[in-house]
Amino acid sequence: MNIQLKQDLVVRNLSVHSREGTIVSGVSLALGQNQPLTLLGESGSGKSLVAQAIMGNLPQELKASGQISFRDADLLAETAIERRRRWGRSIGLLPQEPWLALDPTMPVGPQVAEVHRYVRGKPVGESAAAARENLAEVGLAAAGALYPFQISGGMGQRVAIAMAHAAGAELLIADEPTKGLDATLRDSVTARLRQEVDAGRLLLTITHDVAVARALGGMIGVMLDGRLIEYGPAEVLLAAAQHDYTKALLAAEPSQWQRQAQTLPGKCVVSARGLEKRYGDKTLFSGFDIDIAAGEVVSIVGPSGCGKTTIGNILLGLVKPDAGAVTRDASLSPLRFQKLYQDPPAAFAPHQTLRKGLADVARLHARDWEEIRALCARLKLQEALLDRLPGQVSGGELQRFALLRALLLEPAFLFADEATSRLDPVSQQEVVRFLLEIVAETGLAVLMVTHDRDLAEKISTRLIPVAGSGTLAEAGMAG
Amino acid sequence: MTGRGMKNFLVLRLLQAGIVAVVVGALCFVLMRVLPGDAAMRIAAGRYGPDARITDAAAKIRIELGLDRPLAVQFFEWLGSLARFDLGHSLVTGSPVAHELQVQLGASVWLAAAALLLSLLIGPIVGLLGGLKPGGTADRMGLFGAVTFRAVPPFVLGLVLMLVFSRQLGWLPPAGFGSPREILLPALTLALGLAAISSRVTRNAVAAVARAPYFAFARYKGLPEAVVVRRHGLRNAAIPVVSYLGLQAIYLIEGVVVVESLFAYPGIGHALVHAIIERDVPMVQGTALTMGLMFVAIAAAVDLLTYWLDPRMGKNA
Numbered sequence: 077m078n079i080q081l082k083q084d085l086v087v088r089n090l091s092v093h094s095r096e097g098t099i100v101s102g103v104s105l106a107l108g109q110n111q112p113l114t115l116l117g118e119s120g121s122g123k124s125l126v127a128q129a130i131m132g133n134l135p136q137e138l139k140a141s142g143q144i145s146f147r148d149a150d151l152l153a154e155t156a157i158e159r160r161r162r163w164g165r166s167i168g169l170l171p172q173e174p175w176l177a178l179d180p181t182m183p184v185g186p187q188v189a190e191v192h193r194y195v196r197g198k199p200v201g202e203s204a205a206a207a208r209e210n211l212a213e214v215g216l217a218a219a220g221a222l223y224p225f226q227i228s229g230g231m232g233q234r235v236a237i238a239m240a241h242a243a244g245a246e247l248l249i250a251d252e253p254t255k256g257l258d259a260t261l262r263d264s265v266t267a268r269l270r271q272e273v274d275a276g277r278l279l280l281t282i283t284h285d286v287a288v289a290r291a292l293g294g295m296i297g298v299m300l301d302g303r304l305i306e307y308g309p310a311e312v313l314l315a316a317a318q319h320d321y322t323k324a325l326l327a328a329e330p331s332q333w334q335r336q337a338q339t340l341p342g343k344c345v346v347s348a349r350g351l352e353k354r355y356g357d358k359t360l361f362s363g364f365d366i367d368i369a370a371g372e373v374v375s376i377v378g379p380s381g382c383g384k385t386t387i388g389n390i391l392l393g394l395v396k397p398d399a400g401a402v403t404r405d406a407s408l409s410p411l412r413f414q415k416l417y418q419d420p421p422a423a424f425a426p427h428q429t430l431r432k433g434l435a436d437v438a439r440l441h442a443r444d445w446e447e448i449r450a451l452c453a454r455l456k457l458q459e460a461l462l463d464r465l466p467g468q469v470s471g472g473e474l475q476r477f478a479l480l481r482a483l484l485l486e487p488a489f490l491f492a493d494e495a496t497s498r499l500d501p502v503s504q505q506e507v508v509r510f511l512l513e514i515v516a517e518t519g520l521a522v523l524m525v526t527h528d529r530d531l532a533e534k535i536s537t538r539l540i541p542v543a544g545s546g547t548l549a550e551a552g553m554a555g
Numbered sequence: 556m557t558g559r560g561m562k563n564f565l566v567l568r569l570l571q572a573g574i575v576a577v578v579v580g581a582l583c584f585v586l587m588r589v590l591p592g593d594a595a596m597r598i599a600a601g602r603y604g605p606d607a608r609i610t611d612a613a614a615k616i617r618i619e620l621g622l623d624r625p626l627a628v629q630f631f632e633w634l635g636s637l638a639r640f641d642l643g644h645s646l647v648t649g650s651p652v653a654h655e656l657q658v659q660l661g662a663s664v665w666l667a668a669a670a671l672l673l674s675l676l677i678g679p680i681v682g683l684l685g686g687l688k689p690g691g692t693a694d695r696m697g698l699f700g701a702v703t704f705r706a707v708p709p710f711v712l713g714l715v716l717m718l719v720f721s722r723q724l725g726w727l728p729p730a731g732f733g734s735p736r737e738i739l740l741p742a743l744t745l746a747l748g749l750a751a752i753s754s755r756v757t758r759n760a761v762a763a764v765a766r767a768p769y770f771a772f773a774r775y776k777g778l779p780e781a782v783v784v785r786r787h788g789l790r791n792a793a794i795p796v797v798s799y800l801g802l803q804a805i806y807l808i809e810g811v812v813v814v815e816s817l818f819a820y821p822g823i824g825h826a827l828v829h830a831i832i833e834r835d836v837p838m839v840q841g842t843a844l845t846m847g848l849m850f851v852a853i854a855a856a857v858d859l860l861t862y863w864l865d866p867r868m869g870k871n872a
Contacts, residue, residue, distance in 0.1 A: 178772070181791055
């Protein structure tokens with residue numbers, strides 16, 4: 077690559093310290109026009125802290141040292157007020173989960189217009205017109221009057237980009253811009269970011285999704301435990317990774333996985349005939365049949381909002397279908413039908429240690445603590461973690477605790493609802509591996525609901541694609 | 556709101572008002588009959604005072620008002636008049652119930668409005684200070700105040716305020732009606748109880764908004780702090796506070812009865828208590844009905860306000 081490229085943002089030896097010690101140390105990187113930078117890494121690797129140090133919104137208890145030069149300014153030498161003045165104007169943030177970052181009670185048009193009005197000081201009418209133009213630039217000309225709850229996640233991210241256009245920020249920091257989006261939306265958001273680069277904007281992207289880094293190109297930095305362990309041009313780094321963690325990260329992409337050996341299905345655990353569900357006037361699906369047998373991993377794959385989670389909840393009896401019937405093996409206690417949730421932190425009481433929570437489950441269902449210890453060992457969870465709060469362990473660890481909690485009840489059927497979509501690839505691979513081992517050992521029947529077709533293809537005995545339009549077609553996939 | 560939505564809303568509320576009228580009327584009727592003591596005797600005492608010939612007077616009253624007829628007949632008679640918007644006449648004074656209510660309701664509405672206004676001056680501001688820094692001094696003091704004022708029943712609080720501001724300090728009259736000075740103590744008694752809850756609701760709403768990603772993102776967009784609070788903070792924090800006002804109407808209406816009696820304030824609550832003592836059934840039914848309808852009206856107003864504040868209400872994604 078061309079070394080003569082002008083570097084607009086240069087980070088030298090950046091460290092972030094908390095009272096307890098150093099969380100990020102010695103990070104040096106640079107980015108310029110037509111040379112976006114993508115930081116890859118798992119949650120807790122410090123990649124978000126690097127972005128926050130550049131943006132200037134580190135939590136108060138954290139201090140950054142080193143040097144961040146943006147154009148000719150030394151950002152770390154600026155006061156908090158000076159840094160805040162850059163927000164929107166010279167550094168713009170594309171938020172993760174934009175549907176949460178938009179004001180839920182204001183239409184998106186005014187939310188874009190207020191940037192013109194209050195950041196750039198234009199009159200009201202002119203601001204509204206300029207906002208319509210910004211929305212049209214991202215293909216949302218007709219969306220100005222819609223509220224955030226009426227638009228999709230991908231549209232939300234484009235609204236955020238329209239806001240960045242409105243403010244005229246030169247540097248865009250995209251913080252997990254594809255978190256929670258399905259593959260189609262992810263690709264459209266990534267393509268949009270690429271267009272921003274082509275239009276001459278500076279782009280720093282934080283992600284744990286290797287596919288996003290690959291599509292954006294430019295430079296890639298890989299972070300682990302607060303250090304930048306590998307840094308180089310995308311095409312070089314992705315083709316010939318040096319560091320073991322980078323190799324593991326690349327290998328953890330579901331498309332790189334080995335396909336699972338097929339097991340012989342046992343007796344049918346749960347089946348349903350003619351399921352139908354409507355929301356308002358909209359029919360989500362109708363005439364849906366499914367059978368899941370012991371030892372099987374059945375995946376339902378489809379885009380967000382197609383009703384795939386609803387199917388799982390109907391099988392568990394959490395949601396009533398509008399038509400059709402579910403038959404669960406009557407010899408099994410209802411407790412043996414369990415669910416693994418999408419967002420692990422939301423599935424645990426936040427102010428209770430994991431030990432206390434699990435002890436309560438054990439007491440309620442008359443289980444021995446030894447079983448928990450055995451499962452901890454089985455899922456490679458250190459017992460020291462038990463004394464932490466759910467927020468103090470990683471997402472992958474917490475999801476394994478959730479799996480442990482479900483396994484404590486000796487489930488015959490487990491509904492895994494996007495159970496790994498919020499995990500980084502390495503953690504995802506670990507959780508899935510444990511799950512599949514349990515299936516092989518105990519003959520557990522698993523229903524996976526996911527938007528990741530690669531993942532589903534690698535691990536399922538059968539795959540059921542669901543179209544967005546409300547029609548389902550069961551397709552058996554031969555082993 | 557779309558035209559159809561608005562129509563459905565109004566029809567629903569009117570229906571609710573009708574049901575409230577029948578249920579409240581029937582309950583009052585039954586409860587008044589099962590109260591111990593002879594109704595005719597009480598009415599006689601209310602009209603002429605307890606004197607030697609009260610038994611004769613009571614007998615006349617019983618025949619005059621038809622109190623010896625079957626209960627069902629008396630009840631349906633009341634319902635029939637109600638359908639003609641006629642609330643009947645007071646058994647004691649003989650003047651139309653509607654006329655008496657008009658005067659008393661006006662006084663009570665003033666009191667309730669004053670109490671609500673005072674509570675809105677206290678509650679949301681205390682809550683805002685607490686919510687901006689959860690766990691801080693203002694938050695803890697607010698919590699202490701809220702627990703104290705909510706735990707103390709209005710009649711005790713009223714007495715305490717009377718003792719402090721009237722007896723000890725001599726600033727305000729302990730009872731009466733007519734000038735703003737007299738409305739202040741009863742209104743404050745109600746307002747403190749109302750503010751106790753609304754301050755906590757506000758505190759939680761403000762804390763939730765301050766933590767919300769959209770609040771942080773508004774800053775990252777480059778908006779000045781005042782604009783962030785005004786455009787993205789106030790409305791979102793106000794939604795739960797306003798919806799809670801509907802529930803507070805219960806406290807307000809029940810408080811009006813107690814506080815008016817305590818401060819000898821000639822409102823609808825005061826009238827209700829007297830009507831019960833004097834067994835003035837039409838007056839009891841009339842006042843209770845008015846209070847019930849006031850509750851429906853307040854709930855409807857709160858619904859409309861919430862609908863206006865929160866675009867997510869009643870719209871489909």
